[in-house]
Amino acid sequence: MTTKQTPALDQPAITVFMLVKTLPEWLGFSIDxxxxxxxxxxxxxxQRYRDRVRLRFYDVEFYTARVTDVWxxxxxxxHAYELLVEELRETPFWDRYFAxxxxxxxxxNAYAKNYGREALPA
Structure with a gap:
């Protein structure tokens, strides 16, 4: 019997850069x-998507006024990303605490993968 394995997060199928801006309600909260x-x-x-989706936060408000963070x-x-976003949209983080x-x-590296080539070394 063969089992379908989930691809590892060290080689994601998709990376999404979500540019967000903090809203006054979030800034009105204490740090705690x-x-x-x-x-x-x-x-x-x-936690529900920990084996399929990873999130990293970047603060950028020091360098730009358009957005404050990049998620x-x-x-x-x-599909895992889409399901996660559907859940996130049901929280106050979407368009209430952050725009x-x-x-x-x-x-x-799609430019290389699409042509069966090795990506440039970084």
Whole structure:
């Protein structure tokens, strides 16, 4: 019997750069309350998808006024990312605590993979 294995997160099928801007309600919370809100709303979603989707946070408000953060999502498949976003949209993090300014999906080294070539070394 063969079993279907889930691809590893070290080689995601898709990477999504979600550019977000903090909104006044989020900034009005104390630091403790911000972490409490993350634990309440975001952590359970991340736990449900931990084997299929990874999130990394980047603060950029030091260098730009358009967005304050970049959330980098790496997923083993598009469907896992889509399901996670559907859940995230049902939380106050989507358009209440943060405005989602832009979503930029990409595939790492697709330029090489699409032509059966090795990616440039980095």
């Amino acid at each position: 309350e911000r972490f409490s809100q993350l634990a309440k709303h975001v952590e359970p979603i991340l 980098v999502w790496e997923a083993v498949d598009h 989602v300014v832009e979503i930029l999906p990409g595939v790492e």
